Amino acid sequence: MDLKTELLKSIWYAFTSLDVEKCGKVSKSQLKVLSHNLYTVLNIPHEPEALEEHFKDDDDGPVSNHGYMPYLNKYILDKVKEGMFDKEKFDDLCWMMTMKKNFRGLPQGAMLSERDCFKLFCLFNLLSEDRYPLVMIPEEVEYLLKKISTAMSQEWDGKPLEDLISQDAPVQESDMSVWTFLVHMAAGRLLRVTSAEAFSLALNEVFLEMYHNVLKRGYMWKKGHVRRNWTERWFVLKPSSMAYYVSEALKDKRGEIQLDKSCVIETLADREGKRCLFCVKTHAKTFEMSASDQRQKVEWTQALQTALRLQSEAKASLHFVLKLKRRHARELETKRREAEEKERREQKEVQMELERQLKEAESLRDKTGVCSQHGDPCPAGGGEGQTGTGELLQEQQRALKCLSPIQEASDGSPDEDTPSALHSASQELQDLQASRQRSHQRLEEVQEKLRYASQHVKHWNVQLNRLMTPISPGGRTDNRNVSKSMCPKKEGALASNEFISKYKMRADQNRKMPEGSEMLEEQLEAAHLSD
Known part of the structure; x- marks a missing residue:
């Protein structure tokens, strides 16, 4: 998340606090006051004439946020640079403007202070989704509560959060707004807190880690460059630098080590009565430090390696990287569930x-x-x-x-x-x-x-009928005009009575033959069909 996106989230709260009628429009006089405050807190030179020039055609009417955004981008946000202002003061300004209109205050006997509410407001904006109105999904709420529980050395209990989500319909439908989050935290519905002081200390530690990008802080011994003596300093490690102070009050800053991709972390052997030694080598100097024990030495070297890795990746915030990883993991889980549902349907x-x-x-x-x-x-x-x-x-x-x-x-x-x-x-x-x-x-x-067999059977039935028809001597007698019952003339060789009797017997057989052939044809057809 870039600097402009972070600033816009807080400015959105300040703008909506001026929108009393909830119509998305704010009068120009109120925008002048808001712009003047932004100029001051962001250390940008004031340009009141630019605002008049931008809205010169609409002197009396209200101005919508769409009309204010071009001015905000051109004359304010485009001129902001990292390190030229105190972001905590900027968020405090926006918090004071929006709290008066939207926060109902803390109930009697609440475990939170107003400063704790401001820190929770900043952490909420850090973990909220990149859409408006700003909300935080239950997974990110659980992540933040786990961080606070770990800082209090308290075992995480997710039952209060689960009960709240199951009973609160608005949270289920549209996630959780910052005002709902603060109300539930003040009432103790999200996290069981036994000591208000312990909660404030744990919240401050999480606030420094996530909001101020403090990777590690603590006391170590540092070797001087002029006198070459060892002095105990309070170190604060961030992704781009490692500052050291006289005490943890951070009032007297004694120096700062600028970290870049060329820096090297090396461990050293024990000497000069100091243990757990390591050094940070930059292009100009080598800084030697001694941790209190071996565990602290490992934690410091790992934190320094993390800072150098963020520098090589051009990332300014570790928790922003972790937030993107959690979001990517949720997207993969959603795709996996959709794929499983699709497979079940298939x-x-x-x-x-x-x-x-x-x-x-x-x-x-x-x-x-x-x-x-x-x-x-x-x-x-x-x-x-x-x-x-x-x-x-x-x-x-x-x-x-x-x-x-x-x-x-x-x-x-x-x-x-x-x-x-x-x-x-x-x-x-x-x-x-x-x-x-x-x-x-x-x-x-x-x-x-x-079908082929049926045609074949019909064809052979025709052939069989022709073969079964007897042929009389001298050709077919049925084609002749001579009657079958006529006897031959009794002349010459045909005058024999023996031949006449044989001819009559053959004629009788010819009349009986068609009946036998029909029976034989039926038997053959039945046998063929059975085969």
């Missing part, structure tokens, strides 16, 4: 698709059974079609049996093996679709063979 869709295909297979089996019962032209391939349908039905039933425990497991423990369960269910669906396609293909092939 599982349900897969199960519904399997059930639908099972119903289709059952209906196909019923239709095949009806076809075989009515003797449709599928008796030859009916068995094979029923077999394929039965196999498809069995496969779908097996898939549903496999999917049921997967669905139960996913409902019971949605965080375990959900992708593998979805993959197996999808694989079962693909196998069923392939099996169903093969069954349809086999059924079509059987029906095609059946």
Whole structure:
């Protein structure tokens, strides 16, 4: 979060405190007072004529925040530089303006003081979301309360916060505003505090760490550069510098070590009666220091390494980096939950698709059974079609049996093996679709063979009828005009009575033959169809 964004959060509170009618508009006279105070606290030269010039077309009417923002950016925020003003005084000005209009005050016997409320106000702005109106989500509230509990050497108890969130509907719907946060803190609904003094000390430590970016502070011995003697100093380490004072009151500053990417931290061997030695090497000097014990030496060297890392990454605040990491982790968790919900929906869709295909297979089996019962032209391939349908039905039933425990497991423990369960269910669906396609293909092939066989049988029936028709001597007698019952003339060789009797017997056999051929044709057709 850059300096301009930090300043705008506090200015937003000051501006809204002037908006009495809650319409987003403030009169120009009030904006003059606000701008004058901002010029003063930010150490910017006053330019009252710029404000008059900016709003010269609207001398009497109110000015909205959209009209004030261009002026604020151009004449105030663009001229602000890091280190040229005291940010705590700036936030104190905005706090005093907004507290009078929005804060109802502390109840009788509250564990908080007004200064504690100001520090909580600053920490709230630091951890609030980058949207307006400014709110803090429950995860960040929990993070801040844990920091205060740790500073008080008190075990964290999250039950009060959970109870408040579950009972307070506005907090559930729109997170927590700074005024709601202060009211609950003063009433002791967020954190159990047994000692007001202990809470103030812990809050001040967290305030220095998060608001003033103090990585570490404490007493150490420092070796002088002129007299070369050892003197105890109070050190305050920040990402860009390491200042040292006569005492922790911070009244007499004795020097400051500027940290940059070229600095080096080295540990030293014990000498001159000093233990736990290390040094900070800059491009100009080497500063030797002695910690009180080995643990303090490790903590100081680690804190210095953190400061150098922030310098190399061009980051001015450790807690801003940590805030971004927490936000990124929450976004990943949200995406993971959405992905799990999507996978559960896909599982349900897969199960519904399997059930639908099972119903289709059952209906196909019923239709095949009806076809075989009515003797449709599928008796030859009916068995094979029923077999394929039965196999498809069995496969779908097996898939549903496999999917049921997967669905139960996913409902019971949605965080375990959900992708593998979805993959197996999808694989079962693909196998069923392939099996169903093969069954349809086999059924079509059987029906095609059946049509071909029917045509083949009809063709051979015609040929069989022709072959079964007897041919009389001299050609077909049915094509002649001569009657079958006429006897040949009794002349010459045909006058024999023996030949006449044989001819009559053959004519009788020809009349009986069509009846026998019809019976034989029916028997052959039945045998072929049975095959």
